[in-house]
Amino acid sequence: MLKLTTIEVCYGDVQALWGVSLEVHKGEVVALVGANGAGKTTTLKTISGLLRPSSGKVEFLGKRIDTIPPYQLADLGIAHVPEGRRLFPLMTVRENLEMGSFPPDAREKREESLEWVFQVFPILKERHKQLAETLSGGEQQMLAIGRGLMARPKLLLLDEPSLGLAPILVKEIFETIKAISREGVTLLLVEQNVQQALGLANRAYVLENGRIVLEGAGKELLENDHVKRAYLGL
Amino acid sequence: MEWSILFQTLIAGIMVGGLYGLIGMGMAINFGVLRIINLAQGELLMVGMYVCYWLFTLYKLDPLLSPLITVPFLFLLGVTIHRFLLTPLMRARAPAENQILLTVGVGLVLTNLALLMFTANYRSVSTSYSTELISLGNLSVSLPLTLAFAFALAISGSLYLFLTKTELGKAIRATAQDPEAALLMGVNVDRVSVITFGIGAALEGAAGSLLIIVYYLFPALGGIFTLKAFIVVVLGGLGSTIGALLGGLTLGIAESLGAVYVSTGYKDAIGFIIFVLVLIFRPAGLVGRARM
Ligand SMILES: Nc1ncnc2c1ncn2[C@@H]1O[C@H](COP(=O)(O)OP(=O)(O)OP(=O)(O)O)[C@@H](O)[C@H]1O
Ligand SMILES: [Mg+2]
Numbered sequence: 001m002l003k004l005t006t007i008e009v010c011y012g013d014v015q016a017l018w019g020v021s022l023e024v025h026k027g028e029v030v031a032l033v034g035a036n037g038a039g040k041t042t043t044l045k046t047i048s049g050l051l052r053p054s055s056g057k058v059e060f061l062g063k064r065i066d067t068i069p070p071y072q073l074a075d076l077g078i079a080h081v082p083e084g085r086r087l088f089p090l091m092t093v094r095e096n097l098e099m100g101s102f103p104p105d106a107r108e109k110r111e112e113s114l115e116w117v118f119q120v121f122p123i124l125k126e127r128h129k130q131l132a133e134t135l136s137g138g139e140q141q142m143l144a145i146g147r148g149l150m151a152r153p154k155l156l157l158l159d160e161p162s163l164g165l166a167p168i169l170v171k172e173i174f175e176t177i178k179a180i181s182r183e184g185v186t187l188l189l190v191e192q193n194v195q196q197a198l199g200l201a202n203r204a205y206v207l208e209n210g211r212i213v214l215e216g217a218g219k220e221l222l223e224n225d226h227v228k229r230a231y232l233g234l
Numbered sequence: 235m236e237w238s239i240l241f242q243t244l245i246a247g248i249m250v251g252g253l254y255g256l257i258g259m260g261m262a263i264n265f266g267v268l269r270i271i272n273l274a275q276g277e278l279l280m281v282g283m284y285v286c287y288w289l290f291t292l293y294k295l296d297p298l299l300s301p302l303i304t305v306p307f308l309f310l311l312g313v314t315i316h317r318f319l320l321t322p323l324m325r326a327r328a329p330a331e332n333q334i335l336l337t338v339g340v341g342l343v344l345t346n347l348a349l350l351m352f353t354a355n356y357r358s359v360s361t362s363y364s365t366e367l368i369s370l371g372n373l374s375v376s377l378p379l380t381l382a383f384a385f386a387l388a389i390s391g392s393l394y395l396f397l398t399k400t401e402l403g404k405a406i407r408a409t410a411q412d413p414e415a416a417l418l419m420g421v422n423v424d425r426v427s428v429i430t431f432g433i434g435a436a437l438e439g440a441a442g443s444l445l446i447i448v449y450y451l452f453p454a455l456g457g458i459f460t461l462k463a464f465i466v467v468v469l470g471g472l473g474s475t476i477g478a479l480l481g482g483l484t485l486g487i488a489e490s491l492g493a494v495y496v497s498t499g500y501k502d503a504i505g506f507i508i509f510v511l512v513l514i515f516r517p518a519g520l521v522g523r524a525r526m
Contacts, residue, residue, distance in 0.1 A: 048418060074420030086415040088408050090525045099408050102401065103420035131525070151420070 007056035034207035077154035089133035100150025251486020255479035258466030260437035266410035266473035274341035276460030282442025304439035312435025348453035471519025
């Protein structure tokens, strides 16, 4: 479904990704893990067109997407729930969700999608008239994911959905991610919560200093010595 | 103290303030999305007024109907300025100061074109209702000013509905609040930027059609109103259209009270004093962060 081939990305003179190749197949949950500054966010931004690779290519459903304007990607079926949530703070919960279904195809299914999202996150229904900036951190994260779901994505990119949440909420978010996956949405998940992410993922990639250093089945990587030492503190 | 004079002064201030609010809204919506102050906003207003003036003089078109022409005309002018002057600067990632300077240049060109084409003469339109008064007891208010105020409120209300109820309006607000997130939602933010600049100009077209029935027209009027729009927008909390309306009312009332109770000569100075006081005590503007 998604295929990155030897992607290189630079911020000015600083190169952040070095020959990154990865694949996500339809129906999978793929985790991308790595330390701070490894290049996880950079990878996701390159997929959703916010950054352009200086070499290599990005393909989605067999079509090259690193050359088309980024605003067209949402309509192709890629939704990106960015790091730090990036809600529209002065819009209501409902308006934020409506913005999620801005792409033409998603707009037609708006009411149906709203019901789906309210079913996944009942709290959002209760809060639908509230401004996004007045939500708690956990609620904001739910809204960010809900907004992504409103696009009816084929592929959902999640950048650290559990960041800054209390342990009980982290568990809840991971449960939700599982549920979303069961609904048939393909997921590429960036997480620092390596234990949980690898436990959930079908496959995973480990990114270090802008390079993929390991890849394999999620459970398999949990047993890997390097992963245990570097990421699980074992 | 004569109460009826105070009331009359307040009413006149509120009405003029509604117009100032509309003039400021164009600048506010531009700032919200483009993050630059368009310092040609008053000059665009001046262009709108000339269009209106000639439509009236040559074709007897009532200024209150002229928004049907001034609005699309100024929209296209705004889009053209953005497309051919601002876009290249933005593409080259020129610093915001350069973009603002560019708008100053646009203003100068417009003023001098008007001077060349229409001379520096003061002009005004006299409609059938130009000198009529509405009296309520011992209060009397100018009819054209009342009409201009009512239209200004109606246009502000339409802008509000546009921004809150339409897909494009919501995309504009989303872009103002977080352009990168808007892009992820599939909003073509470059196009939104152009359209917003057009809307900002179109609002000056509408305001010009109203201002001309209560004010006179000359080429250098643009600079005066750019300054007023700037005060209004800062008073309202940069980038907020609702705030601009409140800022406009504040400036209108302050000027009007100042003209009657201090001296007409100090009218503009009083606007500035309010401006400075608000900056000192409420640096985020009167309303702070607002939904639109
Ligand atoms: N806007 C930028 N300008 C310059 N360098 C940047 C920029 N954004 C990221 N970088 C650099 O690129 C590298 C990768 O950053 P990235 O944000 O992708 O890391 P990350 O894996 O998402 O980290 P974290 O877990 O902290 O979110 C880092 O060295 C970072 O300093
Ligand atoms: Mg990151």
